[in-house]
Amino acid sequence: MADLSVNYLGLKLKSPVIVSSSGLTDAVDKIVEIEKSGAGAVVLKSIFEEQLKYEANQYLVNNDYPEAEDYIRNYTKDNSVDKYLDLIEEAKKEVDIPVIASVNCVTSSEWVNFAKKIEEVGADALEVNVFFLPVNKDTSSLDYEKVYCDLADELKQRLNIPVAFKLGRQFSNLPGLVNRLYHRRLDGVVLFNRFYEPDIDLDKLRLTAAEVFSTPSEIRQTLRWVGILSGTIEDIDIAASTGVHDGGSAIKLLLAGASAVQVCSVLYKKGIPYLQTIINEAEAWMKEHNFSSVADFRGKLNYHSIQDPVLYERSQFMRYFSSIH
Ligand SMILES: Cc1cc2nc3c(=O)[nH]c(=O)nc-3n(C[C@H](O)[C@H](O)[C@H](O)COP(=O)(O)O)c2cc1C
Structure with missing residues (x-):
């Protein structure tokens, strides 16, 4: 049997496949x-920062997405902060795998106090999903990124458990930001979060929410940046999301240097037991290629390890298309 174990955020995982934050x-x-x-x-x-700070109604002002409104209203009503801490405690009692809150x-405001409670009830690590969109034309990229750096500083000062940031795709210099986070001792990054995206209903002439679920082709952006970042900032853990x-896409991301995939x-589409299929597919690939452990091939095809790192860069992509007439 192949050794599927990996290290992520200083935790030993028996398999590289993590179920990401969701319902x-x-x-x-x-x-x-x-x-x-x-x-x-x-x-x-x-758990939402807003849950920790405000009444649900304040958050809901001008929300154009009624399902989200209902969801957040109900979620806030039914899921108090205490319930969240109970969930961590209960989960820790029932399973042996690491439980990441x-x-x-x-912002990096007072909610950070709550993070300490997450640690106290036994979470193995904390994943922080920083989810504002930079829409202010008068604010510089550096000012926006400062929010991430300040937050990393504060969390790393207060907590003993590992901390990862789940990042969106849109940064003017992602390696620069991740490098600054690494120097603030952040343990890992999750690349990438997938936000609700807007669409337009042409009949009703109003904004709606686009497809909530990803498609397999969305792996490409993840693959590029996992490959580049794992090859340039080698000591920060990356979970690809x-x-x-399927198992093939998990293997691709491990080859590109991810420590784990989410x-x-x-x-949602195929049911939780489908996880086993993904893992079996990954294991079958390892057998076929004579790899006895994930460590034997992880990062083999990252930006640092391949002969022609330019393959990860956009210019090569353009040249490729220029040959199609
Ligand atoms: C219904 C749904 C709920 C989600 N809720 C959260 C959440 O509470 N926190 C979070 O960080 N990400 C949340 N996500 C994002 C997922 O964790 C994941 O990053 C995203 O769906 C991309 O991964 P995928 O391509 O495997 O779906 C949610 C996604 C879905 C589809």
Whole structure:
């Protein structure tokens, strides 16, 4: 049997496949099923900074997405902060895999106090989903990025458990930002978060939410940046997220240098037990290629290891298309 274990955020995972933060991870029975299906770790459904700070109604002003409104209203009502801490405690009792807590936030303000409680009740790590969009034309990229750096500083000063940031795709210099986070001792990054995206309903002439679930082709952006970052900032752990729908895509991201991969949409579509299929496919690939452990091939095709790193860069992509007439 191949050794599927990996190290992520200083934690030993029995498999490289993590179930990412979502409604799939908001209850102990689901987390037990996730462990049974072979996951290496689980990231709990996020608690919102707003939940920690405001009444739900304040958050809902001008929200154009009614399903989200309902969801947040109900979620806030039914899921107090204490319930979140209970979920961590219960999950830790019921499963052996690492339980990673998750906070969605927009600032490094007082919610950070709550992070200490997450640590105290036994979470193995904290994933922080920083989710504001930089829409102010008068604010510089550096000012926006300062929010991330300040938050990393504060969390790393207060917490003993490892901390990872789940990042969006849009940064003017992603390696620069991740490098600054690394120098603030951040343990890992999750690349990438997939935000709700807007669409337009042409009949009703109003904004709506676009498709909530990813497609397998969305792995490409993830692959590029995992490859580049794992080859340039080698000591920060990367969990690849968005577009992992099968064992083959998990293997690609490990080859590109990810420490682990996260899955979500595919499990919504095919059910939690499908995790085992993903893991079996990855294991079958390893056997076929005579790799006895993930460590034998992880990062073999990252920006640093391949002969022609330019393959990861956009210019090569353009040249490729210029040959198609
Ligand atoms: C229904 C749903 C709920 C989600 N809730 C959260 C959440 O609470 N916190 C979070 O960080 N990400 C959340 N996500 C994002 C996922 O964790 C994941 O990053 C994203 O779906 C991309 O991965 P995928 O391609 O495997 O779906 C959610 C995604 C979906 C589809």
